Amino acid sequence: MSKFDIDTIAAISTPPGTGGVGIIKISGPGAFLIIKKVFMPSSNKKPWQHPRRMCHGFFCNPDSSTDRIDEVLCVCMPCPSSYTGEDVAEIQSHGGVFVLNQILDVLLTMDIRMAQPGEFSKRAFLNGRIDLTRAEAVIDIINASSKKALSAAQLNLNGGLRDEINRIIRDTTGIAAIFEAAIDFPEEMDEVDIDSIISRIESQIKAPLEKLFFLKKTSEVLRYGLKIVIAGRPNVGKSSLLNLFMGRDRAIVTDIPGTTRDIIAETINLEGLTLQLIDTAGIRDSNNKIELAGIELTYEMIDLSHLCILMMDVTEPPGDDERELFLRIKNKPYILLLNKIDLQSNYIDDYLKLFTKDRPVLFSTKTMAGFSELSSKIKMAFDSYDHDCEDNQALPNIRHLSLIEEAMDAGKAALCTLKNNTGIELASDDLKHVLISLGQITGTIISDDILDRIFSDFCIGK
Numbered sequence: 215m216s217k218f219d220i221d222t223i224a225a226i227s228t229p230p231g232t233g234g235v236g237i238i239k240i241s242g243p244g245a246f247l248i249i250k251k252v253f254m255p256s257s258n259k260k261p262w263q264h265p266r267r268m269c270h271g272f273f274c275n276p277d278s279s280t281d282r283i284d285e286v287l288c289v290c291m292p293c294p295s296s297y298t299g300e301d302v303a304e305i306q307s308h309g310g311v312f313v314l315n316q317i318l319d320v321l322l323t324m325d326i327r328m329a330q331p332g333e334f335s336k337r338a339f340l341n342g343r344i345d346l347t348r349a350e351a352v353i354d355i356i357n358a359s360s361k362k363a364l365s366a367a368q369l370n371l372n373g374g375l376r377d378e379i380n381r382i383i384r385d386t387t388g389i390a391a392i393f394e395a396a397i398d399f400p401e402e403m404d405e406v407d408i409d410s411i412i413s414r415i416e417s418q419i420k421a422p423l424e425k426l427f428f429l430k431k432t433s434e435v436l437r438y439g440l441k442i443v444i445a446g447r448p449n450v451g452k453s454s455l456l457n458l459f460m461g462r463d464r465a466i467v468t469d470i471p472g473t474t475r476d477i478i479a480e481t482i483n484l485e486g487l488t489l490q491l492i493d494t495a496g497i498r499d500s501n502n503k504i505e506l507a508g509i510e511l512t513y514e515m516i517d518l519s520h521l522c523i524l525m526m527d528v529t530e531p532p533g534d535d536e537r538e539l540f541l542r543i544k545n546k547p548y549i550l551l552l553n554k555i556d557l558q559s560n561y562i563d564d565y566l567k568l569f570t571k572d573r574p575v576l577f578s579t580k581t582m583a584g585f586s587e588l589s590s591k592i593k594m595a596f597d598s599y600d601h602d603c604e605d606n607q608a609l610p611n612i613r614h615l616s617l618i619e620e621a622m623d624a625g626k627a628a629l630c631t632l633k634n635n636t637g638i639e640l641a642s643d644d645l646k647h648v649l650i651s652l653g654q655i656t657g658t659i660i661s662d663d664i665l666d667r668i669f670s671d672f673c674i675g676k
């Protein structure tokens with residue numbers, strides 16, 4: 215066992231700032247020994263003798279028995295039935311920043327060190343209390359910004375994703391075992407029914423992985439917000455729209471076409487929904503190198519977005535640029551915005567005729583005409599992603615999704631090998647890759663640096 219595992223660690227578990235109550239968590243083999251030194255019970259009920267019972271008393275500086283730092287509650291949770299699987303003690307003090315830090319300072323003078331971010335959860339994982347998907351669910355619960363995100367994280371905390379992945383691992387192992395037997399005993403190769411194995415890979419590996427991967431965009435939207443790209447010809451008012459949502463002049467607005475050359479991304483909150491707004495360079499034929507690079511980026515952003523707002527200027531007639539952009543966006547969620555309706559225009563009917571089926575929003579960034587219609591269309595787009603996630607659906611995070619994709623690719627490679635009859639040794643290797651990728655999701659196969667990266671996203675004290 216490394217030194218890391220046997221250190222005793224402590225941290226303030228409540229958020230920084232003042233509050234009614236503050237919690238300091240201690241975990242490790244020395245936890246109760248330290249509590250005996252710093253906690254003076256107010257009755258004969260001692261927390262180390264009454265596990266999981268809250269005891270009243272005083273937190274004292276052991277160097278000076280008269281130095282009572284605060285009136286506190288203390289609870290001791292012995293290993294292995296604690297959050298970390300180690301001896302854990304929690305002290306509930308008053309929630310002031312100063313008092314909490316004084317308590318922590320006293321603890322750090324003893325045989326204890328400050329916990330790193332996520333270290334309590336990391337220990338819970340290393341001690342087998344939780345798998346990696348459940349550890350990650352803890353951070354998702356803390357960060358959840360919507361009801362759906364919270365319930366998906368709670369489901370993962372209850373093992374929703376772990377159970378789903380473990381089921382696929384079990385099925386894959388079953389198929390891989392048939393290959394192993396056939397490789398070890400080639401004389402019995404004829405016994406292997408390749409067609410039935412192909413259909414098992416399709417139904418037990420490919421289909422459930424694809425079902426999880428289908429939730430990629432939903433997972434991104436629920437966790438990080440709806441990514442909306444604002445695209446259109448130069449000068450139609452894209453940056454003005456970003457500024458309108460931001461309530462301040464975030465992007466430069468001028469009447470010179472081609473003002474925005476780069477991507478400007480900002481996160482806003484629209485009636486409780488997190489939106490990532492992306493203002494882009496206007497699309498037009500250009501020979502300017504910088505502008506062309508900006509246009510290229512715009513196309514990339516359109517592909518990565520969850521919703522595209524195609525903005526058009528009603529004071530100019532519709533042209534090839536609009537038609538080409540429309541072709542780019544029409545296979546994903548989009549909103550058409552006819553801007554500058556505060557100005558005199560003869561082209562509004564042309565636009566309405568061109569896009570009859572798409573019900574464009576008549577809009578003005580100057581008068582805010584059409585703003586509530588635009589907002590409700592954005593909310594509908596958000597809801598459509600939300601609805602893709604059934605209530606009891608385990609929702610993978612971005613790390614899981616990239617591993618699911620790897621597993622899917624390996625599964626497809628196995629199918630390809632079997633269908634082309636290129637040997638079961640290759641297919642067997644592909645299935646091993648499926649298992650390696652899936653094992654990294656639950657954490658049965660994981661390297662230290664990936665573990666460190668996952669847990670460093672946690673806050674201190676969790």
Ligand SMILES: Nc1nc2c(ncn2[C@@H]2O[C@H](COP(=O)(O)OP(=O)(O)OP(=O)(O)O)[C@@H](O)[C@H]2O)c(=O)[nH]1
Nearest residue numbers: 448449450451452453454472473474496578579580
């Ligand atoms: N009258 C009127 N003018 C507008 C409206 N929206 C934008 N404008 C003006 O149109 C011009 C271009 O606006 P921008 O927001 O810079 O347009 P853009 O699409 O970001 O332009 P590029 O960055 O060049 O692609 C500015 O002079 C704005 O003040 C509107 O609704 N009504």
Ligand SMILES: [Mg+2]
Nearest residue numbers: 452453473474
């Ligand atoms: Mg602009």
